[in-house]
Amino acid sequence: MGxxxxxxxxxxxxxxxxxxxxxxxxxxxxxxxxxADATRPQAAARIFEVKQRPxxxxxxxxTDHPERVRELVSEWPPEAEALxxxxxxxxxxxxxxxxxxxxxxxTAGSPRVAVRIPDHPLTLELLRRxxxxxxxxxxxxxxxxxxxxxxxxxxxxxGRIPYILDGGPARxxxxxxxIGWEAGQPVLYRQGGIPAEVLEPITGxxxxxxxxxxxxxxxxxxxxxxxxxxxxxxDLRSLLRGRNPQRTGILSLRPGSYGLPPGQAIAxxxxxxxxxxAQQFFAALRTLDALHLEAILAEPMPDTGLGRAINDRxxxxxxxxxxxxxxxxxxxx
Ligand code: TXA
Ligand code: MG
Numbered sequence: 001m002g003x004x005x006x007x008x009x010x011x012x013x014x015x016x017x018x019x020x021x022x023x024x025x026x027x028x029x030x031x032x033x034x035x036a037d038a039t040r041p042q043a044a045a046r047i048f049e050v051k052q053r054p055x056x057x058x059x060x061x062x063t064d065h066p067e068r069v070r071e072l073v074s075e076w077p078p079e080a081e082a083l084x085x086x087x088x089x090x091x092x093x094x095x096x097x098x099x100x101x102x103x104x105x106x107t108a109g110s111p112r113v114a115v116r117i118p119d120h121p122l123t124l125e126l127l128r129r130x131x132x133x134x135x136x137x138x139x140x141x142x143x144x145x146x147x148x149x150x151x152x153x154x155x156x157x158x159g160r161i162p163y164i165l166d167g168g169p170a171r172x173x174x175x176x177x178x179i180g181w182e183a184g185q186p187v188l189y190r191q192g193g194i195p196a197e198v199l200e201p202i203t204g205x206x207x208x209x210x211x212x213x214x215x216x217x218x219x220x221x222x223x224x225x226x227x228x229x230x231x232x233x234x235d236l237r238s239l240l241r242g243r244n245p246q247r248t249g250i251l252s253l254r255p256g257s258y259g260l261p262p263g264q265a266i267a268x269x270x271x272x273x274x275x276x277x278a279q280q281f282f283a284a285l286r287t288l289d290a291l292h293l294e295a296i297l298a299e300p301m302p303d304t305g306l307g308r309a310i311n312d313r314x315x316x317x318x319x320x321x322x323x324x325x326x327x328x329x330x331x332x333x
Contacts, residue, residue, distance in 0.1 A: 005157070007150050007164040011122065014165045015129050023050060025139045025153045026126065027167025028118035030091045030175050030193050031146040031282070032153050033062070033136030034161070041103045044135045048105075050160045053142040058108040059135040060093050060176070061115050064127035069115050072133060074099045079186065082202050083179065089119035091172050091193025095180030106135050116176055122167040138175060145225055145289070145317075148173050148282045173279035174309050179203065182210055191309040193278070225282075227289035231296045231317045239297045249288040251298040253277055264291065278306040281313065 014024045018035065021043040026035045034051060036043040038061045048055055063069055066084050070076050073096040080094055098113035107113050118124070127134065138146040139153045147153045150166035157164075177192035179199065186203040188196060196206055229249070232239055236250055236258065245260045253274075255267035266284045268277035288296045298314050301307035 003159055003162045005154060005159055005161055005164060007154055007166050009122065009166055010163075011126055011129070011165070014126055014163055017163055018126075018130060018134070021046075022163075023047060023161045025147075025150070025157065025161060025164040026120075026123045026134070026136065027150070027165060027170065028062075028120045028123055028136075029089075029171045030118070030173070031148055031170055032139040032150065032164075033060075033118075033123075033134070034139035034153075034157070035062070035134040035136040037130075038062075038106055038133045038135035039101055039103065040132070041105045044103065044105050047135060047137060050157060051137060051140070051142050053137065055105070056108050057137075057142075058110055058114065059106050059137050061102065061106060061113055061133045061135055062118055062123070062127065063115070063133040064089075064117060064124050066117070068133065069117065072099055072101055072113055072115055073097060077181070079181070079203060083199070084117075086202055087194055087199075088117040089124060090117070091119070091174070091176040092116060092199070093176040093178045093190075093192075095178060095189065112180065114178065119171075120167050122165060126165070143226055145227060145282050145285050146175060148279075152283070152286065169279070169283075171279065173281055173283075174306065174313070177309070179206070182207070191312045193306075193309070195305040195308065197305060225285075225313045226317045226319075227285055227296060229289050229291075229293055229296050231285075231298055231314070233298050233300060233314050233318045236297055236299050243295065243297075247294040249291060249293045249296040251284055251288060251296060253299065253301055264288070264293070274301065274304075274306040274310070277301060278310055281310055285317065 017024050023036050026033050036047050075097045093114050093116040095112045095114050102113045140146050148170040150164045153164050172193040175192045177194045178190040186206050187209050188206040250258050250265040252267050254272045258265050268280045301310045
């Protein structure tokens with residue numbers, strides 16, 4: 001769209017652009033966001049255009065302070081207060097009934113708005129300076145891998161936005177966990193940067209969304225987070241059999257020797273640390289995708305803590321090629 005995209009740490013520049021209704025990519029602790037004034041429909045509409053995201057897929061609204069969150073919602077239950085105290089700023093998004101400040105476009109017409117306070121000093125400072133909250137999805141084209149560095153954003157949205165605020169590599173590396181309530185019961189809509197094990201002592205057991213009630217729809221599109229290279233999930237050594245190692249990539253938790261050319265096997269953590277694995281995950285997937293191999297083989301992570309959120313992304317990345325005809329009509333990006 002004819003921008004000379006610049007990357008830097010100029011908060012005044014970012015602030016001025018956002019006040020003019022422009023888009024700015026901003027760092028958060030989870031992934032980079034593509035931000036615009038959440039109270040201005042024309043500004044938020046540009047997000048959908050630039051991301052090529054369907055309009056039925058709503059946006060998360062970000063602000064800097066719990067008092068300001070309360071202006072965005074029409075109800076603030078004690079459970080939300082408890083989660084906010086324990087987790088904000090941080091990788092948790094709450095789905096709550098929206099106030100009239102939030103335009104229809106941002107929630108895709110839903111009576112609920114997704115809100116969070118991100119934990120990144122630059123973006124928190126930016127939010128403090130702005131008189132409005134920021135709507136921000138992950139700063140990737142719809143359906144592709146989420147960006148965890150400013151360079152990832154530039155590689156895909158360069159030329160389409162004026163400015164990328166560079167806050168370094170994202171510390172958590174996976175999108176926020178999304179929680180809401182259905183008939184008073186807490187529901188997990190998307191696994192993410194805060195594991196369910198940390199939330200359940202506060203919320204009680206987290207349920208699944210009711211099938212008919214899936215919102216438009218937190219992390220629920222079958223194909224998602226997808227590299228262009230086919231990704232296959234399973235036991236690495238069995239998957240490797242019969243494949244050409246020269247044309248194959250491997251994504252594992254710990255290092256192993258698989259007989260692939262250097263750089264084609266990426267281990268997410270030398271000692272199997274799931275936090276480190278989460279932090280490295282999207283960048284590793286991008287690196288392997290850029291090699292244009294025949295396939296990327298990935299092993300499931302241990303089914304605990306952040307391992308479950310990584311497995312969720314791996315399954316969606318794998319679903320890209322398989323599940324297209326069966327996709328639910330609701331979706332995420
Ligand atoms: O960590 C994150 O959450 C990042 C950073 C930038 O904050 N954002 C992010 O946004 O991952 P996005 O748009 O890529 O994913 C947000 C998810 C989508 O699946 C969307 O459908 C869901 O949240 N969502 C947003 N608003 C919603 C609403 N009002 N009702 C139901 N789902 C909603
Ligand atoms: Mg996304």
